[in-house]
Amino acid sequence: MKQAFQYKLLLNTNQRQEIDRWLDMLRHQYNYLLAERYSWWKYNRSDCVIPQGEFCQIACTIGSQVLRNNPDWHSQSAKLPQLKKERPWYKDIYSQVLQDCVKRVKLAFDRYVKGDNKGKRSGKPRFKNKNRYRTLTYPQAKDNWIIGNKIKLPKLGLIKYICHRPIPQGFKIKTASITKKADGYYLTLITEDQTVPEFKPDIVPTEDNSLAIDLGLEKLYFDSNGNFVLPQKHLRKAESKMAKLQRKLADNSRSKKAKKLIRRAIARFHQKITRARQQWHYEEAKKLSLQAQVIFIEDLKIANLRRKNKLKNIDGKYIENGQCRKAGLNKSFSDCAIAQFVEILQHQAQKLGTKIIKVNPRNTSQVCWNCLNKVPKSLSDRWHQCDNCNESIDRDFNSSLLIKKLGLGVVSV
Numbered sequence: 226m227k228q229a230f231q232y233k234l235l236l237n238t239n240q241r242q243e244i245d246r247w248l249d250m251l252r253h254q255y256n257y258l259l260a261e262r263y264s265w266w267k268y269n270r271s272d273c274v275i276p277q278g279e280f281c282q283i284a285c286t287i288g289s290q291v292l293r294n295n296p297d298w299h300s301q302s303a304k305l306p307q308l309k310k311e312r313p314w315y316k317d318i319y320s321q322v323l324q325d326c327v328k329r330v331k332l333a334f335d336r337y338v339k340g341d342n343k344g345k346r347s348g349k350p351r352f353k354n355k356n357r358y359r360t361l362t363y364p365q366a367k368d369n370w371i372i373g374n375k376i377k378l379p380k381l382g383l384i385k386y387i388c389h390r391p392i393p394q395g396f397k398i399k400t401a402s403i404t405k406k407a408d409g410y411y412l413t414l415i416t417e418d419q420t421v422p423e424f425k426p427d428i429v430p431t432e433d434n435s436l437a438i439d440l441g442l443e444k445l446y447f448d449s450n451g452n453f454v455l456p457q458k459h460l461r462k463a464e465s466k467m468a469k470l471q472r473k474l475a476d477n478s479r480s481k482k483a484k485k486l487i488r489r490a491i492a493r494f495h496q497k498i499t500r501a502r503q504q505w506h507y508e509e510a511k512k513l514s515l516q517a518q519v520i521f522i523e524d525l526k527i528a529n530l531r532r533k534n535k536l537k538n539i540d541g542k543y544i545e546n547g548q549c550r551k552a553g554l555n556k557s558f559s560d561c562a563i564a565q566f567v568e569i570l571q572h573q574a575q576k577l578g579t580k581i582i583k584v585n586p587r588n589t590s591q592v593c594w595n596c597l598n599k600v601p602k603s604l605s606d607r608w609h610q611c612d613n614c615n616e617s618i619d620r621d622f623n624s625s626l627l628i629k630k631l632g633l634g635v636v637s638v
């Protein structure tokens with residue numbers, strides 16, 4: 226079983242400057258390697274300009290450039306010794322940390338070109354500015370690096386951290402990373418205990434040991450026992466304070482230094498909201514996981530829900546597409562962070578031995594759970610009123626009851 230632990234680092238000025246310097250160098254190297262990969266594409270492709278009515282020639286020349294090999298992880302990491310010769314200050318970085326930078330380029334590129342292990346492709350890798358390159362990783366950390374409440378990192382030396390929770394016995398440290406956040410520097414240790422297997426509960430869901438939840442915006446979830454949790458709209462509540470800070474930032478009469486301070490205040494405020502939301506999600510997920518042995522949830526595609534409305538245009542003019550209203554809805558989706566909640570729920574359930582089963586969400590809001598009669602509703606209709614069997618309940622309650630039935634395999638819609 227793998228588990229991550231995060232600790233706050235207590236750095237002195239020298240250490241902070243050294244980490245910043247490393248991050249800067251690594252970022253330059255990252256951008257250089259990324260540029261190398263893009264330039265290969267550029268020079269090994271022909272700009273194919275096809276006049277109308279003609280076909281693309283299959284054989285064409287590729288400028289005056291000599292064909293190069295496609296840069297990959299091997300060729301790029303083989304160039305590191307050369308880099309250290311030309312730029313001796315790169316010798317200051319621990320060699321494995323530098324190699325990890327090459328791996329990050331490879332990962333970013335592979336996810337863009339081929340997709341991850343589920344085949345999902347990410348966007349085009351970007352060149353990183355200071356705010357986007359914040360982590361350095363020691364890919365092969367050792368257990369004996371930890372000495373009391375200090376960690377001995379090669380080439381950085383002994384670094385103090387706040388050990389609010391010791392690493393449990395039996396867990397071996399795999400990697401160590403340092404991340405720069407809005408309120409300081411953090412150490413993340415990925416640990417593994419090979420004697421503890423990944424938990425795969427083998428429970429047969431029944432009427433009594435299972436629970437279904439309907440996730441939503443108006444309520445975080447509505448379970449099939451009739452309980453619900455209202456969302457704490459952290460971001461919305463904090464909106465006016467945030468707007469005030471943003472207005473301060475937009476005021477150009479302020480000095481550069483003052484603006485820097487405001488920017489930092491905004492970053493910390495965002496961090497505070499995120500942490501409060503995460504804490505709340507963990508608490509709710511734990512409560513849920515303890516209630517039943519099997520939990521049915523909808524298999525939602527959050528990215529699709531958040532998608533922008535399509536632009537409609539007739540004769541070159543844009544007509545109304547409801548994007549303004551959709552934007553408000555999207556903001557609520559982000560604020561509620563359903564995807565995060567689902568992830569945390571799965572994580573907590575695994576720890577507590579609860580099985581999560583995903584159910585196809587198709588028609589779960591429209592069909593009556595009792596008689597399977599279709600009752601069409603729009604998003605604003607919050608009540609389920611069935612004319613067929615006279616069922617009259619909250620629409621989310623109806624959904625959760627139906628999800629339970631679907632999960633148990635009693636019915637299909």
Ligand SMILES: [Zn+2]
Binds near residue numbers: 593597598611613614
């Ligand atoms: Zn009905």
